[in-house]
Amino acid sequence: MGFLDVEDLKVHFPIRGGLLNRKIDAVRAVDGVSFSIEQGKTYGLVGESGSGKTTTGRAVIGLNNITAGKVFFEGNDLTDKKNKMLDVRKDIQMIFQDPYSSLNPKKRVIDIVAEPLRNYERLTKKEERYKVAELLEKVGLSPESILKYPHEFSGGQRQRIGIARAIALKPKLIIADEPVSALDVSVQAQVLNFMKDIQKELNLTYLFISHDLGIVKHMCDEIGIMYKGRYVEEGKTGDIFTNPQHIYTKRLVAAIPDIDPKNREKQKQFREEVQREYEESYESYFNEEGLAYGLKKISDTHAVALPEKG
Amino acid sequence: MDNLQKELDNKINNIEKSPSGVSIIWREIMRDKLALISLVFLLLVTTLVYGVSIFLDLDEIVKIDLFAIHEPPSSDFWLGTDYGGRDVFGQLIIGTRNSLTIGFLVTLMTGLIGVTFGLTAGFFGGHIDNIMMRVLDFFIILPFLMIVIVFVSIVPNYSIISFSLIMTAFLWMGIARLIRSKALQERELDYAQASKTLGTPRWKIMFGQVLPNVSSLIIVTMTLNLAANIGLESGLSFLGFGFPEETPSLGTLLSYARNPQTLENRWWIWMPAAILIFLLMLSVRNVGEALKRATDARQRRG
Amino acid sequence: MWKFIVRRLLIALPQILLLSVLVFLMAQMMPGDALSGLIDPNIDPAAIEAQRERLGLNDPWHIQYVDWITGVVTEGDLGRSFRYKMDVTEIIGQRLTNTFWLSLVTLIFTYLIAIPLGITSGRYNDTFRDQMITGYTYVGFATPLFIFALVALWILGFQFGWFPTGGSVSPGLTPGTFEYFLSRLHHLILPALSMALITTVNTVQYLRSEIIDTKQKDFIITARAKGASESRVYNRHILRNSLLPIAAFFGFEITGLIGGTIFVETIYSYPGMGQLFVESINLRDYSVVTAVVLLLGIASILGALLSDIILSLVDPRIRIK
Numbered sequence: 035m036g037f038l039d040v041e042d043l044k045v046h047f048p049i050r051g052g053l054l055n056r057k058i059d060a061v062r063a064v065d066g067v068s069f070s071i072e073q074g075k076t077y078g079l080v081g082e083s084g085s086g087k088t089t090t091g092r093a094v095i096g097l098n099n100i101t102a103g104k105v106f107f108e109g110n111d112l113t114d115k116k117n118k119m120l121d122v123r124k125d126i127q128m129i130f131q132d133p134y135s136s137l138n139p140k141k142r143v144i145d146i147v148a149e150p151l152r153n154y155e156r157l158t159k160k161e162e163r164y165k166v167a168e169l170l171e172k173v174g175l176s177p178e179s180i181l182k183y184p185h186e187f188s189g190g191q192r193q194r195i196g197i198a199r200a201i202a203l204k205p206k207l208i209i210a211d212e213p214v215s216a217l218d219v220s221v222q223a224q225v226l227n228f229m230k231d232i233q234k235e236l237n238l239t240y241l242f243i244s245h246d247l248g249i250v251k252h253m254c255d256e257i258g259i260m261y262k263g264r265y266v267e268e269g270k271t272g273d274i275f276t277n278p279q280h281i282y283t284k285r286l287v288a289a290i291p292d293i294d295p296k297n298r299e300k301q302k303q304f305r306e307e308v309q310r311e312y313e314e315s316y317e318s319y320f321n322e323e324g325l326a327y328g329l330k331k332i333s334d335t336h337a338v339a340l341p342e343k344g
Numbered sequence: 345m346d347n348l349q350k351e352l353d354n355k356i357n358n359i360e361k362s363p364s365g366v367s368i369i370w371r372e373i374m375r376d377k378l379a380l381i382s383l384v385f386l387l388l389v390t391t392l393v394y395g396v397s398i399f400l401d402l403d404e405i406v407k408i409d410l411f412a413i414h415e416p417p418s419s420d421f422w423l424g425t426d427y428g429g430r431d432v433f434g435q436l437i438i439g440t441r442n443s444l445t446i447g448f449l450v451t452l453m454t455g456l457i458g459v460t461f462g463l464t465a466g467f468f469g470g471h472i473d474n475i476m477m478r479v480l481d482f483f484i485i486l487p488f489l490m491i492v493i494v495f496v497s498i499v500p501n502y503s504i505i506s507f508s509l510i511m512t513a514f515l516w517m518g519i520a521r522l523i524r525s526k527a528l529q530e531r532e533l534d535y536a537q538a539s540k541t542l543g544t545p546r547w548k549i550m551f552g553q554v555l556p557n558v559s560s561l562i563i564v565t566m567t568l569n570l571a572a573n574i575g576l577e578s579g580l581s582f583l584g585f586g587f588p589e590e591t592p593s594l595g596t597l598l599s600y601a602r603n604p605q606t607l608e609n610r611w612w613i614w615m616p617a618a619i620l621i622f623l624l625m626l627s628v629r630n631v632g633e634a635l636k637r638a639t640d641a642r643q644r645r646g
Numbered sequence: 647m648w649k650f651i652v653r654r655l656l657i658a659l660p661q662i663l664l665l666s667v668l669v670f671l672m673a674q675m676m677p678g679d680a681l682s683g684l685i686d687p688n689i690d691p692a693a694i695e696a697q698r699e700r701l702g703l704n705d706p707w708h709i710q711y712v713d714w715i716t717g718v719v720t721e722g723d724l725g726r727s728f729r730y731k732m733d734v735t736e737i738i739g740q741r742l743t744n745t746f747w748l749s750l751v752t753l754i755f756t757y758l759i760a761i762p763l764g765i766t767s768g769r770y771n772d773t774f775r776d777q778m779i780t781g782y783t784y785v786g787f788a789t790p791l792f793i794f795a796l797v798a799l800w801i802l803g804f805q806f807g808w809f810p811t812g813g814s815v816s817p818g819l820t821p822g823t824f825e826y827f828l829s830r831l832h833h834l835i836l837p838a839l840s841m842a843l844i845t846t847v848n849t850v851q852y853l854r855s856e857i858i859d860t861k862q863k864d865f866i867i868t869a870r871a872k873g874a875s876e877s878r879v880y881n882r883h884i885l886r887n888s889l890l891p892i893a894a895f896f897g898f899e900i901t902g903l904i905g906g907t908i909f910v911e912t913i914y915s916y917p918g919m920g921q922l923f924v925e926s927i928n929l930r931d932y933s934v935v936t937a938v939v940l941l942l943g944i945a946s947i948l949g950a951l952l953s954d955i956i957l958s959l960v961d962p963r964i965r966i967k
Contacts, residue, residue, distance in 0.1 A: 095541050128541045136534035140556035150542040199542070482661055485947050489905040490923060490939050491672075497927050498675050575790040582792050583912060583924060601796055602912070604811065608804040618793045626788035 036106075037073040037239060038094070038207060042066050043103035045086070045093050063089040065263035065325070066103070071256070073206070076233070076240040078254030078271075080247060080286070086263040087243045088131075091209045094241065095128050107207070124154055127200040131212040133192035137184040143170070143195055144180040150202045169198040174228065190221035197229070201236060209241045214249065226253060247290050251275060256335075259283050264326040266319075269336035279338040281319045282326075284308050372638030379634035382627030389624065393441040400434055417612050426600055426613050435592045436616055442593045443621075446508055447574040453512040454573075455566045458519030463558070465520070466527025467550045473524070484517045489580075496585040503588065511576065519565050526561055530554045560639035567632035571625045578621050594621050650958050658951045665943045666718075669936055670711050676932040724940075725933035729926075734937045737922070742941075744814050745918035748841075748911070749903045751834050753896055755842030756849060761889070763846075764853025768888075769880065771858050779850065786847035792909040795840040799913060802836060809836040812915035837910045845902055849892060856888040890960040897953025901946040 044067075046060035064086040071077040079087040092098045094105055096112070105112040107122055127150075130136035137146055147166045151157055157165060167177030173194040184192055193213060200208055213229070214222040226249065233240060244250050250257055251271060258268040259282065267280045278284045288308040292301050318341065320326060326339040373379045426432055465476040495510045496502065530536060531554060539549045580586035581595025582602075597617035601607040606614065705713075717723035724734040767779040803811040810816070814833050819826040860866060861884065869879050907920035915921065919938055926934040 097537055097540060123541070123543050126541075128538070130534045130538055132534055136538050138535040138539075138553050138557070140559075141553075149539065149544060153543040153545075196538075199538070478657065481657065482664055485661060485901065485943075485950055486665070486668075487901060487904045487939065487942050487946055489908050490942065491668075493908075493923075493927060494672055494676075494935060494939060498672070498677070571788065579790055579792050579909065583908070584928070598793065598796065601800075604804075607796065607800055611800075614796070618797065621793060622789055625790070626785070629784070629788050 036070040037108060038241070039070040039104075039106040040090075040094065041068050041104040041106070043068070043090065043093060043105065044101045045089050045098050046101040060101075062263050063098075064093065067258075067260070067263075067265055068103075069258050069265075069268065071207075071239055071241060073239050074233075074237055075255040076242050076253050078250040078257040079241065079243045079260060080245065080250055080257060081260035082245060084262075085260040087245075087260050088211055090260070091128070091211050091241055091243050095126050095209050096123070097128075124150075124203050125206045127203065127205040127208050129193070129196055129200050129208060129210040129213045132216045133189055133196055134184075134216070136196055137192055139184055142181050142183055146184070146195060147180075147199050147202060150199060154203055165202075166198075169202055170195075172201075172232070173198045188221075189217045190225055193217060193225055194228070197225075197232070201232060201238075204236065205238070207239045207241065209243070211243045212245070213242075215244070215246065222249070229253075247286055251290075259286070262325055264339065265329055265337075266326045266339045267337070268329065269333075273333070273336040277336070279332065279336075280326075280340070281308075281312050281315055285312050369635060369638040373631070373634050376630075376634045376637070379630045382630035385623070385627050386631065389440065389620075390444060393437050393444065396437050397441045400437060416610075426597075432597065432613055432616070435597055436594075436620065439592045439594045439597055439617065440620060440624075442504075442587060442591055443574055443577055443595070444624075446504065446511075446577050446587075446593070447570050449508045450511045450515065450573045450577070451566050451570045453508065454516040454569065455519060455562065457512065457516040459523050459555075459558075459562055461516065462520035462523030463527050463550055463555065466524035467531050467546075467554060469528065469531070473528075477524070480517050480520060483514065484521075486514065488514050492580065493583070493585045496580070504591065507586065507588075511573070511580075515569075515573070515576075519562070519569065522561060522565055523558055526558045527554055530557050560635075564632060564636045564639055567628060567635055571628035571632065574621065574628070575625055578617075647959070651955055654951060654954050654958075658947055661947050662944055665947065666715055666940060667711065669940045669943065670714055671707070672939070673932060673936040674707060674710075676935070677930070718940075724937040727926075727931050727934050729929055729931045729934075734934050737934060738919070738937060738941070741917060741919050741922045744916065745907055745911070745920065747830070748834060748838055748907060748916065748918055749900075751838040752841045752845070752903060752906070753899065755838055756846045756899070757893075757896075759842060760846045760849035760853060760892070764850045764892075765857065765880075765885070767850065768854040768857025768861070769884075771854070776854075780854075783847040783851050786844055789844060791841060791844045791906055792913060794844050795837070795910050795913045798836060798840040809833075814917050833914075833916070837914045837916055841903075841906045841910050845899070845906060849895070853888060853892055856891075857884055860884045860887050891957060894953050894956040894960055897949035897951070897956070900949030904942045904946060 043064055044062070045064040046062050048057040049059040049061060050057055067086070067090055069077065079090060081087045089098055093100050094112070100113050103113070107126065110122055112122060144163065144166050147169055148162050151162060151165060163180065166180055170177050170180065175191060175194055175198070179187070184195065187195065193216075197213075210229070214225050217225060229240070230253070232238065240253070242250065242253050244253075254271055256269070257271055257274045259266050259274070259280070261282055267274065267278065267283045274283060275287060278287050285308050288305045292298075319339075321341070327341045328339060329337040330340050331337045373383060426435070461476065461480070465473045465480075492510055492514055495513075496507065499506050499510065527550075536549055536553055539553050540546075544553070577586055578593060578595030578598065581593045582599045584599060586595050587593045594617045598614050598621075600610075601614035722735055724738070726732065727734055727737055730737055763779050763782075767776045770776055799811060803809050810833050814830060815826065816829045816833075819829055866879060866883055869883050874882075904920070907918055908923060909920070910916065911918045911920035912924050919942065923935065923938045926932070926938070
């Protein structure tokens with residue numbers, strides 16, 4: 035058993051209709067996803083919007099109901115209803131995409147950051163204040179801001195408050211759902227580097243969800259690429275970026291901008307080549323419904339969704 | 345460690361609190377002359393009727409005096425007397441007090457029930473919401489006035505308490521529906537989702553996290569409801585199904601006008617009460633509308 | 647479409663059922679029963695008891711309910727009024743017609759006032775005209791209907807004598823003649839107008855904000871950009887979008903109208919259902935009370951049903967809920 039193992043996870047949302055509003059169909063947001071993460075590593079989930087990456091993350095932490103499949107965290111089955119989630123929840127936390135809506139606008143910073151502490155730890159008022167101030171200092175905010183409201187902070191500062199809240203209980207796994215995509219580009223790098231720093235300091239494991247391959251390359255040890263609720267490719271960061279196998283991955287990698295002007299021509303040529311290949315061979319990479327095939331291992335660390343015939 | 349703690353405490357204690365919702369509301373009311381006048385008028389009337397009624401002898405006012413029937417206004421009876429020779433002015437003071445009291449009481453109780461109901465339905469959603477909304481739909485469709493009148497006339501040991509309970513039982517739906525649709529939106533926001541991942545129990549998210557975000561809607565709705573409830577109570581008392589006989593309300597004074605003689609020739613009995621009800625409802629509404637603007641940044645005047 | 651109608655019916659039918667149970671239970675709570683008004687107090691109590699047993703008055707409530715509702719549905723049996731000594735259905739007949747006309751004229755007035763005011767106020771918002779109209783709605787919201795009706799009766803009925811101060815028709819006229827019709831109309835105008843002037847403010851305000859909202863929508867801006875004349879923009883685009891829902895609201899108004907008629911009919915001594923209701927309550931003539939509540943309750947359920955269906959025809963977005 036690994037640290038986090040997701041086995042054949044499915045999350046379907048019912049479509050209701052008809053006379054009695056019964057379930058008539060389902061949106062297969064996540065349709066059979068498996069992966070595992072080692073402790074202390076960062077695992078990236080990549081895909082376009084609607085690919086099911088966020089739903090996967092939210093299912094792991096319990097915000098979306100799991101239709102089928104298993105999620106094991108340190109050997110405990112999180113999908114088992116009898117398993118009282120409460121203690122495990124403490125060890126899994128989440129950083130949300132939009133720092134403007136993830137902090138309750140009517141609460142002061144102290145109430146926001148102390149919320150998890152109040153649920154799991156019995157602290158006196160004084161201890162709590164001290165702890166919150168300490169956490170704020172850790173994320174690079176002045177402890178004096180504990181009585182302010184979220185709207186008095188910038189986007190980057192708000193996301194730091196969100197991070198302070200997420201690490202308050204000393205979790206082992208943090209699910210980061212596009213943690214910087216709502217921030218200005220200039221602030222993104224700051225927050226990302228800071229996330230790396232606290233990862234080392236607290237021995238955190240990240241499930242890092244993003245649509246930005248550049249960021250994922252910078253942050254992650256392993257990457258899974260999702261398309262329409264399924265995996266198309268999975269591997270070490272090196273595998274994905276230097277040796278992409280699936281046409282979808284190739285196209286994503288080709289789309290990463292290269293700032294070196296000397297490579298401009300080469301890059302353009304490469305991109306056109308990939309585009310041509312994509313158009314020509316799209317059908318051989320996806321089944322009749324436009325979905326990916328099952329994953330095949332092509333090396334110890336690298337797996338690609340290819341059709342049976344090869 | 346201890347020093348650090350102290351230093352931190354000092355820092356923390358010296359921080360000024362950010363401008364709260366209250367100060368925004370206050371600013372808005374101060375800017376709106378009409379609302380300001382209304383507020384002053386309301387405060388004045390409230391202190392006056394509650395203050396003066398302490399010194400008034402209720403028994404004296406409702407005592408029938410057959411030698412002073414239907415007297416027009418004079419220095420003895422500022423607003424004349426009614427068919428029982430009772431002082432109209434005294435009844436007006438007591439009546440206003442009773443009308444305001446029941447208005448506040450019913451508004452608070454309907455607010456409590458409506459907010460709890462709406463918050464629960466909206467926050468839990470799904471089947472719970474579905475069932476609760478069907479119940480609410482049924483209550484809304486009932487012919488409110490008739491049902492209330494029937495209950496008022498058949499309840500044994502009829503009193504002010506049972507009157508306000510009956511009114512509450514059929515008046516909580518409006519606020520419940522508003523709160524429910526707001527709660528439906530709020531629960532999808534990340535802050536409510538975040539609370540779940542932090543292990544906060546659902547009822548705590550509902551009351552601790554979502555409730556503060558619907559509070560301005562609650563305040564505005566309850567203010568506007570207060571105006572409506574004052575009107576409803578006086579209407580019911582006017583028909584004779586409001587306050588019990590021995591406690592006059594503003595509607596009781598108006599009910600004397602159901603006698604055509606009184607309506608046509610003795611305006612002093614019912615006219616002051618009519619004007620007072622109108623002014624009370626108008627000023628409560630003015631304040632409510634100002635609150636509404638204050639809580640909606642797009643409509644704020646400054 | 648028909649799916650929505652069926653689904654909406656599936657909501658309305660239980661509502662009617664529930665209403666009938668509620669009304670029945672209320673009737674049970676009322677003092678006295680069908681016998682206390684009928685029987686001579688000199689009759690032997692044992693005989694009364696036997697009679698009660700025979701009529702099923704000692705059965706458990708749900709059996710009594712089934713008996714009662716079967717009677718109502720199959721024979722239209724709403725019981726007997728002990729005061730008028732006649733069947734409730736007979737008493738209600740005439741009253742219902744009177745209230746129907748009062749409500750109809752009120753509705754007509756309501757829309758006659760609301761539509762021009764709402765359109766003017768929405769189209770020329772923030773002008774002097776709009777401020778006047780908004781001022782009227784503001785005051786209208788703060789005025790209880792019964793006070794307005796009283797003042798209207800006092801001024802127009804008693805002080806100026808322009809309108810009759812009570813009844814539904816002048817005595818001594820033959821039904822069917824033109825004078826009779828005119829007299830009825832004359833009796834209707836003041837009650838209907840005073841009710842309409844107060845209840846219409848909702849619709850005026852709704853129409854105003856609806857038009858102001860629609861004015862800023864992209865499709866209106868597009869229409870203007872295409873060079874459509876101002877009157878065409880209003881007649882073809884804005885009004886079509888704002889007026890239809892309002893026309894459909896009349897079903898929802900029924901609940902409000904019922905409340906209104908209680909006040910207005912009492913104040914103008916107009917012999918309709920509202921006045922009958924108040925009278926019967928005061929005289930403890932409970933079989934009449936029960937029947938009135940049941941009928942008017944069903945009327946408001948059906949009104950809402952009708953409005954919902956019309957609205958869903960007009961505005962497909964509503965169907966999704």
